[in-house]
Structures are given as structure tokens and as C-alpha cells.
Amino acid sequence: MILHxxxxxxxxxxxxxxxRHPTALPAGCRVAVPFRGKTxxxxxxxxxxxSSIAVEKILPVQTAFTEEARLPERWLELVGFVARYYHYPTGQTVFAALPAGLKEPKxxxxxxxxxxxxLNQSGRVQTPPPQRFHKKHALWQxxxxxxxxxxxxKRIHPQAPKLVQEWAARGWIQALNAAAPKLNPSEHMPNAAQQAASQAVQAACSTFQPFxxxxxxxxxxxxxxxxxxxxVLAAGRQVLFLLPEINLTPQLLKRVRARFAGVPAAVLHSQTxxxxxxxxYLRALLGQARLVIGTRLAVFTPLPELGLIVVDEEHDGSFxxxxxxxxxxxxxxxxRAKQSGCPIVLGSATPSLESWHKAQSGAYRLLELPQRAHTAARPPQVEILNTGRLKLDNGFSPQALKLLQQNYRQGGMSLVYLNRRGFAPALFCGDCGHVSGCPRCSAKMVLHQRARQLRCHHCDYRSPIPYKCPECGNQDLTAVGQGTQRVEETLRALMPEAAIARVDRDSTAHQHNWADLYRRIADNGIDVLVGTQMLAKGHDFARLNLVVVLNADxxxxxxxxxxxxxxxxxxMQVSGRAGRAQTAGKVLIQTRLPEHPVFAAVKAQNYPAFAEAELAGRELLQMPPFAFQTAIRADAAEVAxxxxxxxxxxSVTEPFIGADVSVFGPAPMFMVRLAERExxxxxxxxxxxxxxxxxxxxxxxxxQQYRDSKIRWSVDVDPAEM
Structure with missing residues (x-):
């Protein structure tokens, strides 16, 4: 017996x-084993x-799925590194990196x-079908x-399976297991900066180089x-393309299908x-899928012939x-790029300060595109409006409402942006000051008028809208603040003839919602978009020429x-949605803190200046990227x-930690209570x-030695949230 x-x-x-198993099983082979009374x-x-345990006391492997392709050695190396770096159990890391079908013991x-x-040689000399049979003739060609x-x-002729079978029976058709990928030429003529960037990456295509x-x-x-x-695809290698959000996938896929129509592709995200x-996942592992597009979990996809990785919007917190x-x-x-010896391209209009610092220090190679690709397009004109002493109408300044009306009359398309969904952030009692809070979290409940609900956007707790204050009984409750639903209602009252579309996680819960939205925009069927973060990045709406940002600070x-x-x-991302084609773009940002350096940098549309100033402050305080952090968190019924x-x-670890590591806390988290835990x-x-x-x-x-069923703990290496 061999132990595994x-x-x-x-x-x-x-x-x-x-x-134990009678024969040696290769690493990466899936198996079914008994564990605590189940398989x-x-x-x-x-x-x-x-093992120090007698062999006869060690349980046997029930089934080894040796007929399946095993997980490759490089994939196991990746998983092993992830488990070590993020201090997470190896077994759980393996299964976090697998799709659902490979987690089952079958x-x-x-x-x-x-x-x-x-067509084979015999078929190519045959007389094609008459041109009057348009689809049949097109299929032959x-x-x-x-x-x-x-x-x-079948997209050329619905009866393609039947016709191909008939022609194959006559000896005119050959069936191949693989075909050279069809790479259509680009419809766009690259400018000098685009050409230089592309050539720089292509020159490094056989080596590891982060760009x-x-x-x-x-x-x-x-x-x-x-x-x-x-x-890379023409050279027979595979490509991994990572996106931060699922909602960016449909628009990208449309462009991918146009450019790489014949390339076998796979799309991997949580809604698949x-x-x-x-x-x-298996097609990628076997090399059948040459192009893999996905969100963060797709980074674990096994790709035996990986030749390029692209990370779009690399700064995005969704990664x-x-x-x-x-x-x-x-x-x-x-x-992974270093492991595979291939280049990786990290792209963004606002790179993370970690990546920018690496580019400035020479760890990454910086490539710049300083101008808009559309020759007529110019960076938008940005205006910062101090709303500190202005009377606002449901969050809108008089200037914002005037601009929106003017743009609608002139045939333009507008985007009203705020980082809140729902009708209003809170339900408030004017008599006693009570604000509806989540019973499970340290958060306010958000009013969703159409659903007649209060919802917590952290734990998704929901309750009906109360008809009176639970503390004093007052029936005159007020919605305070602005959410996307309230903004939408305000605009419908202001511009009843305009076509207004709200875009947030509530209105785009189903996959077909995005396809419908893109279709309406392409048909000029929308005049004003009201949206949250999901509209800020990646989208390209040619007619959009005005952006109004509410409550920016x-x-x-x-x-x-x-x-x-x-x-x-x-x-910067939401400003960049304006004026991407011939029409000049305008951005109005409303804030009560107009003197803050962030707004001056946005107005100047100057990322390098912002990054330089922000990095100087980080270096002074020895904050990332000039130092490294790990958060160790615990939750219980009571924060104490x-x-x-x-x-x-x-107290146990402190004597053994070197002077070059600082330990801060413990302290309650900013949102102490979440889902009934503190x-x-x-x-x-x-x-x-x-x-x-x-x-x-x-x-x-x-x-791991302090086992307390009432306490849960976790480790977050390189935390993104405080």
C-alpha cells in the first residue's frame, strides 16, 4: 500500500x-475518500x-478518477503559494480554486x-450551389x-448540420479536431502611442515582464x-483576460467575438x-479554450500554454x-505570469498606487497612452461646484438641473452618478431623531420605495417600511439623503418627456438587464442614466456628453x-464616460469640500500629480506601498x-515578534456589528x-490552539479595507 x-x-x-491506495496516484488526481462518515x-x-500510524489503520481511497485529466503541477504550485502567502489551509485553498463540478466526489x-x-480537395473543385440560394451558397463559401x-x-445557415452531412456523404467535407484561429483585422487604426505600447509588449512575449x-x-x-x-493567439499560446466586474463582460465579449470570431473562448464568472x-474550466485545462475571460476567480484557471495575461481596470477593488x-x-x-514566463499587462486610467510605485521604481515597465483614441475626442471639462451654502432639490443644485435640461433639449445623453442605490439612505423621525438601523449590523437601513422595504446593504436584512416611529409613535417619518430611486423620481418630475434609466444592483439583477440596456443606448433610447459604481468604469457610450456627480465627498x-x-x-473613471466621441464632454461635481486636493487633481485630470502627492504622504507615514500590512480579525456575539x-x-505572541514588526490594536472595526456578530x-x-x-x-x-466555538477569526494579508 502506498500512502498519499x-x-x-x-x-x-x-x-x-x-x-492509502494500492498504486501510486499522481499529484493533481481527483479522488473520492471517506471522511467523518461520508464520502x-x-x-x-x-x-x-x-506516516507513524500503522498502514492498516489508514483509510483507503475509495475511487481514483484516473480517467480524468489531472490538475497540472503548475496549478498545484500556484495553490501552494496562495495557501502559504494568505495563511489559509491548503485543502480549502485547493477547493476555492475549483469549479463546483470538480468539488463533488463523482x-x-x-x-x-x-x-x-x-471542404477537402475534392469538395473545392465542385460547382457551388447557385447564388439564388443565398444562405446555402454562403455556407459553401x-x-x-x-x-x-x-x-x-449554423449562424450562416440554420440547416448547416443537414447540409454538411449530405456533402460529407459525397466525400466533399473533412472534419478536423483543430483549426487555425480566425483573427479578424482590427477596425481601428492605432495611433503612434498605441502602436508603441503594443510593440513593447510583443517584444517581450517569450519572457516574464510586467507592464x-x-x-x-x-x-x-x-x-x-x-x-x-x-x-499571442496566432503563435498558438493561451490568453487570460481578467475583468473586475461581471457587468463589463457583455460589452467586452461583443468586441471579442468581432475580433476573435474563430478563437475557442471560455467565460468564467460567478453568474456562469x-x-x-x-x-x-476543463476546456482551458486541456488547451481547448485558447482565450479565457473572467472575473477574479478565473485567475485560478489552469492554462498549460499560457502566453499572456491582461488585467483590465487593475486598480479596481473587486479584484x-x-x-x-x-x-x-x-x-x-x-x-502566474512569472511562473509561466510570459508578459502581463495591467491597464488603468487610474492605476493603484501600489502598481504606480512599482512602475516608478522600475519593477514594472510603464507604457503611456496620453491622448484619446478618437481623434475628435478631448478630455472632459470638469467643474467643481461648492454646494455648502446652496439649497438643493433632492441632492441637485439649480446649476445641475439646468445643465441636465439643456443637454436633453440639445439631444445629448447625461449620466447622474451617486454611490448609493435605493430611494434614500435613511428613514428619520423628526420628533425624536430616531433613524431606522439594521438590527444585525452597525448600519442604517436604506429605504427602497418601490419594493416598500427597508434593506441593509451589508447583510441584506429586510423589513417592511414602518407606518410609525418605533420609539415615539410619530407617523410623519422622513426619507433623508439621496439614493438612485429618489434621484430617478426627481428627474422624471423635472423632465417628463425624457427617457430615464436607473442602473444599480437592484435594476440589473438579471443577465438580460445589461443586454437590454446596451440595446436601448445603441438605439438612442435613453436620455439620462442614473447610476452607481457599476456605470463608472469600462463602458463606452458615444452619445454621453454630460456627467453630474452628486454628494461626491x-x-x-x-x-x-x-x-x-x-x-x-x-x-476620474466616471468623468471619463463623457465626451468619448465627437461631442465635447462636461462634468459637474457637487461637493461641500471643494478645497480638498482630490477635487483639484480631478479638475486638472492629472493622475501623475495626484499619485506623486499621495505617495509622498504614504511614505512619510510608512503606509503601503512603503510597508506591508496584515489584519487579524475576530468576531463574537459581543465585541468585548x-x-x-x-x-x-x-500577549502570547508579543515576546516572540521582532522589533521590525509593529502590532496595533486590538480595536473595534469601523462597522462593529455585521450580521449579528461584533x-x-x-x-x-x-x-x-x-x-x-x-x-x-x-x-x-x-x-489554531485557542479553540473557542463562540469566536471566529480570519487573516487578511494586504487588506483593502480598514
Missing amino acids: HIALNVPVSDGLFTY VAGVVWASGVE PVEMPQPPLFYA ALFSDGLEMAAL LLYGITGSGKTEVYFDVMAE AAGRRTQD KQDNELRYQARDLAVW GSLYSADFRAPERLFAEL DAMDFLNDIK RAQVFLESADRRSLHRAVSLWVQVL
């Missing part, structure tokens, strides 16, 4: 358990291991390579290619990506059906997972040192219990990454 370490989805120190899936981590059907159909899948042929592609909004970063992708996602395995997909993408009251960086990126727990661990945290900081990880490892060792 099997990775299981179990929250223990490493998640590796010893099982579970596992992945072979190592074989030929030793075999999966392996995808078969698609067949590509083309399409078969002169190097090969097309049946799905592509930071800094291009102002509308500068054509996507065309640079596509130009490099075409070269589980079965489809598993099959696409950071905020629960369980708290990984940063952008950083893992860089690690809300996030500046945050205790998080990253708040100015996030606000600057948000305002969480604080006591962390203090106990701190939270506290400790921050470990150091200018030396290795010293920090040694200290975190010590904390984790002690945490």
Missing part, C-alpha cells in the same frame, strides 16, 4: 489527510508519503475537442476556410490588449451556470476577495487612508469577547515582508 496526502475541503491547519472529494497532493465528463468542418465549428456554420499600461479614459487600452492578444463553468480566502487576483496574476469622511485614492479613481480574544493572542481587529505592519509573514505565521499557530 489528500487535500480536503476542511478548515484545519493544512487540510491534508493521509489515505467527499479530494485532490492528491503528494504520494509515497510516510466523475465528470471530459469535454471533447470541437470538430471544425471545411464559408467551408473554403481552414475550418469552422458547427455553431458558426503597467496607463492610459487616460478613452485612450484605447482595449485595442492595445487586442493587438497583443492576436499575436455551474455545469458550464466546470466544462469551460480583492473579501471573505474566506482573501486573495488579490491582480497580484496572483503577476505571480461622502467617502472622504472615512477613517480609511485609501479613501482619497478610491474617490479620485471613482471621479472579540477584543479579549485578540488581547490574549497578542468585530474587532489587530493590524500587523512591517517594512519587511518576510518579517511580517513570520509574525503572521506565529499568530496563526497560536490562534
